[in-house]
Amino acid sequence: MNMKKIASVVLALALSVSVFAACGSNGNSSASSTASTESSTASTDSSTASTDSSAAATGDKIDVLNQSETMDVSVAVMTGFTAADSRVQKELEEKYNVKFNLVVLPGWADGQSQISLLMASNDMPNIMWWWTMDTEYNKWVKAGLLDDVSAYMDKYTVIRDYYNKMDPKTLFYASEADGSIYRIPGDVAEPSCENLWIRQDWLDNLNLKAPTTIEELNEVLRAFTEDDPDGNGQNDTYGLGGDGYDFRSFWPWIQSYDQTHYSRFCVDDNGVVTYGPANEGTKNWVSDVADLYAKGYITPNITQDTDRDEQMANGGFGVTYSWCAWNNPDSAPMMSFYASNPDAKWVPIDMVKGSNGNPQEDPATSAAWAYFAITNTASDPERLYATWDDMCDSDNYIARRFGIEGTDYKYDENGQYVAIVGPDSEENTSKNIGLKLFDNLMNRKDECNISNTPETTALFNKSGENSRYAAAHLVEWKDPASFESWTECSADIEAEKDQYLWGVIAGQESIDDWDNYVATLNSLGLEDVLAEANEDYAELSAQMEEYLAAHGEA
Template structure:
């Protein structure tokens, strides 16, 4: 064997396994002599290590993994990295150079990630995709959005163009005599009522309108800002001039809206230190009534089983802004990141091609269903009209759910969900494409963004959170924006403008 493999890292406690990311990757010293010349064919058995992001409390069991391996003729050694610590873990691994055969890079705007991609650390797979029946179907728009300077340093995770929106407790709306909000004012009133009017009827002051988390991009703030008409990251005018979103009035209007929510207690008071899993638990336990992210509607209902069995949810994708129109931000133009292949681990073109065949096989409908639903008859069943229904929520959570975020494509196959609210959410996510706002910098490159983009963005994120919490006034926020400009922001603007001009030639 070319590498020493570690076996299935399934039962590892991700909270205490500090070496989880690197454990299966410290193989470089063992790639010596003839072992590095192992031959590969597209139908040979593959042993592959994969650093993947975990969005659930625990890694999956072997039950579905065994079926995935059988279907793809592989042995897969997953190195699960909890979503809450992915930035720290991934950047540390990139810096050390100790990597897996496949690395899920979901933070394409992270400066360390972009630097690593541009450094030549990973294979450029652009010329290979059309050799595979599933990978060749990746659209040119997605390939372009996932590329840097025209090079595609991994297989793009294919996502819907815009998945954001709200999930609201419908049973609480009904109890309080409220309609599903259609405007920002109506949404504010729902947040107020969910906080002050005892929506759960227990006679206690123990509910909050908006649950939230510290990640501004995936918290309520980014979605609210798009409702207000804020550009997605950057605005570019007809002359090719770029303006960062936080220098627009719409962004400041969003900060004021969020600040008012926070001051009145209608926004979770601990949002600045809350992780995604805690935000979900708070919602599932009936502590909050508005959640951001329609795609999570089924997970929330599963989490609420036995705790909030009376819970009824409604997904909402259309909240009109001050201009009376609908807007929603697009996540990287339908790209959820890259499955990247380090040259230090994937040493030959033959090995790369075999791994690409593996990624291609994961998109086959059989494997997609394994990673989505599990084993038919055990985890799910299909109704007379093909409606998908989970048979045992607890079992599905344990065996199947953790694989969902590692599916190479969420758009190649579609499922009609037996749960009406989940199916409605799926349909609304598709509808979002009609009014999605794209980030114009996704296909562009900026040296400053690559080198210090994450550091610079932190200035704005911290300032925004402080403003919402009342720790900074408008003058103080503007001072932080000026700090951003002087620390490299102005150079970033210039570089994006130059790259944009070049792209238009």
Template sequence: MKKIALILFSIFMLLIGGCSNNSASSDVDANKNSESEKGLTGFQVSKEPIDLKIHLHHFDGQVIFNDDWTTFKKAAELTNVNLKGVAPKTSTDSQEAFNLMIASGEIPDLVHGTKADLTKYGKEGAFLPLDDLIEKHAPNIKKYLDEMEGLKEFATASDGNLYFIPFIADGKAQKGWFVRQDWLDKLGLKTPQTTEEAYEVLKAFKEKDPNGNGKQDEIPYFSRIPESLGDLTILWGAHNDLYLDGDKIQYGPYEEKYSTALSGLANWYEEKLIDPEIFTRGAKARDILLGNNQGGMTHDWFGSTAGYNDLLKDQVEEFKFETFAPPQNTEGEKVEPTVRDPYGDKAGIAIGYSTEDPVKAIKYLDFFYTEEGRRLMNYGVEGETYDLIDGKPVFKDEILSSPDVPTTLHEHGSQTLFSYHQDFEYEKQWLNPIALKGIEEYTANNYFAEPLPPFTFTEEEEKKIIEIAADLKTYRDEMMQKWVMGAEEIDYEKFKNQLKNLGVEEYIELHQKAYNRSSEK
């Protein structure tokens, strides 16, 4: 299927490539129907109702645009633009659905996709460059691009054009530390404050039967995401990837501290303080180990992890899974290595090259960057999913009482990965109080590591970085697993030499150059 799609796309690109000139096409296309309509009121984009087609298919078919979504029906009432979904309803592979749409050459008016896909095919002519359209017809999007730090840099392709309008996440806290408070209480232990204390707590969980079943079956530290074991390197002052040190870009695994961190994790694993199946247990690790009253500590997303306090309250007696501050690492710092990136979903909406009216399309997208449009995408339709109380949207009880609020909102079209700015206040309304407490603590104390800024690369730099990054990640993850599990003795000099052979120094240098360019603006 993928080979067929590639052949079809190659033919499509040959057909449109010869007449495509991205630097000028936005001006040409914008003039097709760019005459300003007089007599528009409110948020209207057109005097008469019009239809635009959209391809929106993500989470492998869990969210596919539905013409009956009330959020977008309300947007149609306000703008006179009605969206018609064209993504296949039966597909369970979002990437394949996108590839087939591209290969067909029938690009709809609006297309949801990843930054990588939308910029790649935008540069090849499938999507319009939006810079001029935004400058002339989208004042709300323009305001975001001008005022929101890093947004323009993130969204701009290596050829200097902007081919999509991103989804922008809100909030700062992402992951945090969780520990079985009921186990601490039973064993008379305090919440760990340092890396050494965390070790002692895990050791007690392993040896002192906190679940009280007479067996040594506790799993002191567990994770549903094997790669997230890299987050724990911060306990020894190390980093698992690129990070910002002052104004210098560094690559954590290329530093001696990484060897120390992996040695520490290997010791924990050898002592069975880390789940022996951490690399294979998979996404159900929390369900299994917490549900079986075996899991003791983890580092995971605040919202979903705190939710187990509600899910298991009738299943596990006295169950308490509480958040706690990052343990002070061996360098005397409390650092949370993850932070919610506003552009971390790396997705948004592009405008197809053959749309009949690019101006109306960009004006429609601009609506979602108004206060009204943003509220609509975050909360849904007033009177249906929320009420305005003292000027603030408050979800109705039937929304808050649903077992999965985000999924319930998706059924109305809200909180989808469209193009708008998320509002973290929506999340606060349904988060477990334990999650809120953790988020507030991490945010108030600013435990977060300095996030990397969005980088803008030249086309040549981008190709090289993609090539090197894949090799570095594969080798790093492979060696982490071998070292932690004890399958191979740690030989850091050999590891460092191989990173060098894979191009790590050029990788760092290219990011440093991009960072310097951004800093000079």
């Protein structure tokens, strides 16, 4: 499943999204992520946690490379490589004298149910992986099912140093009020990992320039729909395509207005929190998109649950908002597209300027969208953490994800990574090589992601820089599970929001009913939600300020 589909699942299950994450590799990831959960209900009594890792701070470091006793380790996995006894698994087992048992979760539809069953069973894995599940996480901590790894992090520092280098707020969102850490960020998106893409060959065929304003983009959509950009004489092209039932497909129009979002809470310069989908800016961008959809400039099935990557090879649309990692030569969606359209050319362009005059990319969250934890079934939690920390060291991470230089990959004359066996290739699976083993159980987005070309790295950096104003005006909750009014009302509010906004875009609802829509949200509890949200945000801001003062800001 591609990352847009992951985001759709997260949108249905959680308070807020991000981009999920492993956004830095082949477009099969992040960004988004939901906000993580906090401590207030989880860390009521540290004595209920399984093992107190504070004792680890005073002892000698464990030499994980010279252990005489084999340690059995069961690990819950769902993404990446999941077959047992791969080459990479055996290499790790020999290196650390461990024996891994992969507990494979069933998939996005049923994975969380299986996680809950495992956490309530006598077969709980030594390492559990999950995404969202904020309420369940708090219960696991209170029941003492997870180990506090904060002292391990101070002693074995690869994971902590990495996250502090990338964004110290990531560990803030993972930590509890008392400083304990029961869950380790598994995958965190770049600050922003998407940008606007356009068919350059279609622009050239129609003698058009890349748009720089939302008005110019609208005209390009018209031309790509009506002026036969592929020159086949058929009326078979559209301007905009995207993942179905995913509002992020419309980001160029969303970012045209201030104080708006498709799912998240907004905050103004005075610290006042509002619900983005109920703000006036949302009325504006939904109206804009509905007009384009009614004119036929957007693929009709975007209002349904369709997969953009599967549609791309058909070559039927010329603009989309998607992953920076598409710029890599080994990007699976682009490789599939060019196999069917060898003369075509997708290129990334700068975000267009909208009504607010401040072009912005869609910001990801600082919190991870997925976590993993050491459970109380681990026979030696310190050794297990120390082993995992070493596995995340730069050289070890590259070997686990990309394999052996000269065997699985090489560098070309420009020093750029070239896959011999791609991590997402059929050969990796059929030969049971195991590249991307333990994917999303600590992904690195720095120089260890060797598949990013320098141009792609620059694209990520630019997207991140061009998302900071938007990020500063969106709320990232630390403890959605303790946001009581939202927990109670969110399902009804989000269902109404999705039904109405998609209905307007599809032409089944009227934008003239906007006031009734907002009134309905209020009747479902939004007014109470916002009252609590403003109280919580003030407290959250104070906690963040205190944490960053203690840990430093990158």
